[in-house]
Amino acid sequence: MEKLIIIGSGPAGLTAAIYSARADLGPIVLEGDTPGGQLLWTTQVENFPGFDQGVLGPALMQKMQKQAKQFGAKLVSEIVQSVDFKYRPFKVVTLAKTYQAEAIIVASGARPRMLGLKNEKKFLGKGIHTCATCDGAFYRGKEVIVIGGGDSAVEEATFITKFAKKVYLIHRKDSFSASDIMQKRALGDSKIEFVWNSEITAYLGQERLESVELLNRQTGQKTVRKIDGLFLAVGHIPNTEPFLGQLKFAKHDYLEVSNQVFSDVPGVFVAGDVADWRYRQAVTAAGLGCMAALEAEKYLAGLAKDMP
Numbered sequence: 001m002e003k004l005i006i007i008g009s010g011p012a013g014l015t016a017a018i019y020s021a022r023a024d025l026g027p028i029v030l031e032g033d034t035p036g037g038q039l040l041w042t043t044q045v046e047n048f049p050g051f052d053q054g055v056l057g058p059a060l061m062q063k064m065q066k067q068a069k070q071f072g073a074k075l076v077s078e079i080v081q082s083v084d085f086k087y088r089p090f091k092v093v094t095l096a097k098t099y100q101a102e103a104i105i106v107a108s109g110a111r112p113r114m115l116g117l118k119n120e121k122k123f124l125g126k127g128i129h130t131c132a133t134c135d136g137a138f139y140r141g142k143e144v145i146v147i148g149g150g151d152s153a154v155e156e157a158t159f160i161t162k163f164a165k166k167v168y169l170i171h172r173k174d175s176f177s178a179s180d181i182m183q184k185r186a187l188g189d190s191k192i193e194f195v196w197n198s199e200i201t202a203y204l205g206q207e208r209l210e211s212v213e214l215l216n217r218q219t220g221q222k223t224v225r226k227i228d229g230l231f232l233a234v235g236h237i238p239n240t241e242p243f244l245g246q247l248k249f250a251k252h253d254y255l256e257v258s259n260q261v262f263s264d265v266p267g268v269f270v271a272g273d274v275a276d277w278r279y280r281q282a283v284t285a286a287g288l289g290c291m292a293a294l295e296a297e298k299y300l301a302g303l304a305k306d307m308p
């Protein structure tokens with residue numbers, strides 16, 4: 001029987017581990033299939049406070065792992081298959097075993113939706129990116145592509161014009177689903193060129209992305225476009241599959257939270273991108289991990305009163 005199990009090992013899960021380990025809760029962190037989370041797929045991180053020279057995503061996560069371990073957190077490389085939050089103690093089932101715990105922090109994150117084309121994984125962080133806020137600044141004076149037609153794509157395209165000299169916003173339809181105000185902003189931006197009814201059919205390059213093959217879905221014509229970088233903004237998929245029927249869901253399969261980190265089950269807390277479609281930053285995830293750990297500590301001490 002554990003006091004606290006943390007599901008997920010990105011900035012939210014590991015910050016929760018650091019705080020709860022320092023509070024002597026001896027947390028078990030079930031790391032999932034990507035120990036370290038989404039930052040493993042980035043290169044330089046320049047916006048995490050405290051690193052004035054920037055830090056490589058994987059290096060930052062190694063530091064967090066080490067920091068959590070040194071206070072007594074146990075990091076276990078297992079993937080959660082299912083949970084039972086209906087009865088106490090809570091149960092968390094992995095392929096290896098069934099864990100039981102008095103409290104849980106769900107920090108299982110989200111994964112960016114990908115196009116599923118050849119070389120996509122290979123070029124991730126090497127010309128292909130999934131977060132403009134994180135990596136847009138690397139394309140100062142360059143030409144980039146943004147893919148998608150929702151709020152993220154339109155917002156990211158507009159954001160990248162701060163740095164890039166040209167942004168091609170490529171969408172497979174002839175209209176956006178993004179909100180009117182964001183569309184207007186993008187449509188009025190002379191640095192953005194709109195490429196409608198088009199999709200990427202191949203990523204080309206040796207060590208990094210150099211160009212893409214584009215298909216015009218109306219004419220059937222294929223062209224090759226040389227490009228410095230490409231941002232995928234075709235949505236995210238929250239890692240909530242094991243919690244279906246166990247926790248309350250919000251829209252788009254994210255977990256519902258109240259007061260930032262409370263799930264609808266007392267004793268189960270939520271932190272990071274698994275409930276956050278809006279900010280999705282390492283630093284916000286870390287902050288939410290801290291909050292979840294502090295609330296879990298109060299709950300375990302029997303001090304939780306009127307929240308949420």
Ligand code: NAP
Pocket residue numbers: 113114115147148149150151152153155172173177199233234235236252277278
């Ligand atoms: P989204 O609304 O699901 O839009 C995804 C876009 O990607 C759609 O245009 C979709 O095209 C396209 N797409 C999906 N799969 C594709 C594929 N395989 N190839 C090419 N295109 C593909 O995702 P999102 O823009 O990330 O937004 C998610 C949620 O966050 C929304 O509720 C949004 O309002 C919210 N959000 C809000 C803000 C804000 O308020 N500041 C900012 C970002 C996001 P189709 O239309 O053809 O399916």
